Amino acid sequence: xxxxxxxxxxxxxxxxxxxxxxxxxxxxxxxxxxxxxxxxxxxxxxxxxxxxxxxxxxxxxxxxxxxxxxxxxxxxxxxxxxxxxxxxxxxxxxxxxxxxxxxxxxxxxxxxxxxxxxxxxxxxxxxxxxxxxxxxxxxxxxxxxxxxxxxxxxxxxxxxxxxxxxxxxxxxxxxxxxxxxxxxxxxxxxxxxxxxxxxxxxxxxxxxxxxxxxxxxxxxxxxxxxxxxxxxxxxxxxxxxxxxxxxxx
Numbered sequence: 001x002x003x004x005x006x007x008x009x010x011x012x013x014x015x016x017x018x019x020x021x022x023x024x025x026x027x028x029x030x031x032x033x034x035x036x037x038x039x040x041x042x043x044x045x046x047x048x049x050x051x052x053x054x055x056x057x058x059x060x061x062x063x064x065x066x067x068x069x070x071x072x073x074x075x076x077x078x079x080x081x082x083x084x085x086x087x088x089x090x091x092x093x094x095x096x097x098x099x100x101x102x103x104x105x106x107x108x109x110x111x112x113x114x115x116x117x118x119x120x121x122x123x124x125x126x127x128x129x130x131x132x133x134x135x136x137x138x139x140x141x142x143x144x145x146x147x148x149x150x151x152x153x154x155x156x157x158x159x160x161x162x163x164x165x166x167x168x169x170x171x172x173x174x175x176x177x178x179x180x181x182x183x184x185x186x187x188x189x190x191x192x193x194x195x196x197x198x199x200x201x202x203x204x205x206x207x208x209x210x211x212x213x214x215x216x217x218x219x220x221x222x223x224x225x226x227x228x229x230x231x232x233x234x235x236x237x238x239x240x241x242x243x244x245x246x247x248x249x
Contacts, residue, residue, distance in 0.1 A: 006128060012185040014060045017109065017122060028124040032096055040089040041121050043110070047169070058124050062111035065119075069145045076152025079142070082119065083160060086110075087123050087174070090131070102127045105134040107141055114248075132164070133141075137176070139164040140213055 005020040033044050042057040093170050104110070104122045111120040137214070139161040146157040163174045 004106070004109065004124065008059070008064070009056075011132065014058060015062070017057040017059050017111075019055045019057075020052065020057060022046075022124075023126055024053060025126075029098060029102070029125040031121065032098070033123060036096070038096060039092070040085070040119065041093065041123055044071065044123070055124070059111050059120065061114050062120050063114060064108050065110045065112060066107040068112045072200060073147040074142070074145050074153055074157075075147050076150045076154075076156055077151050079156055081117075083156075083174075086119050086121075089119060093123070098123055099125075100131045101129055102132075103131075103134075104129075105131075105138050105231060107138070110138075165212075175189075193216040 007020070009016045017178050030044075030046055033041070036042060036044070042059055044055055044057045046053065046055045048054075086105075090103055091102065093100070100125055102125050104124050104127055106205050109122045111122070112118070139157075141159060144152045144160055148154065153176055158173060
């Protein structure tokens with residue numbers, strides 16, 4: 001796994017995230033992202049300057065998740081929408097043979113469009129950090145930004161946090177915990193962080209409202225909803241106390 005050295009650069013040409021000191025070598029993903037625009041994934045170009053390999057990602061009109069949440073608290077709806085779209089961006093990347101472990105989900109490298117509020121992801125072929133590890137770290141960080149007065153934020157955030165720390169959790173199960181329904185297009189395999197999903201997602205949906213999430217994916221949803229109901233009865237009190245403690249730090 002490559003440890004990323006990243007900085008934001010704003011210039012007359014635009015705004016960029018720059019990754020420094022990349023290891024030498026080329027990959028098909030570099031060509032894919034250099035010559036194709038993929039919704040929700042930052043366009044990039046690779047350069048060699050003074051013998052150093054670096055990469056620029058265009059992030060015009062975006063702020064990092066870390067910047068966006070300074071002094072802010074996430075409501076339940078905002079948390080659900082953020083995580084739902086994040087999962088869909090990763091699922092959509094499989095259509096282009098992008099590996100899930102090479103998406104960079106650090107708060108300083110995960111961006112939000114200032115116009116739409118939707119996430120814009122950075123893909124770095126050299127990163128190769130297992131997705132379960134990234135989800136665990138992201139969930140730990142997000143706990144401190146949940147609105148402790150919003151019951152949906154507390155429940156969804158804590159449910160996601162618990163599942164992200166369970167071995168064998170998969171994206172569909174975690175998304176169900178966040179949105180409360182199944183969504184077609186996300187496989188239920190474990191998040192191995194190694195092998196790209198070979199199938200094409202049946203649908204990549206913008207779950208921007210609760211009605212969107214409720215309208216899709218009834219197949220297999222009954223079991224998960226029953227599980228979540230049972231899980232919620234056991235953990236919601238603990239979850240509220242935990243999120244409240246994080247929010248009051």
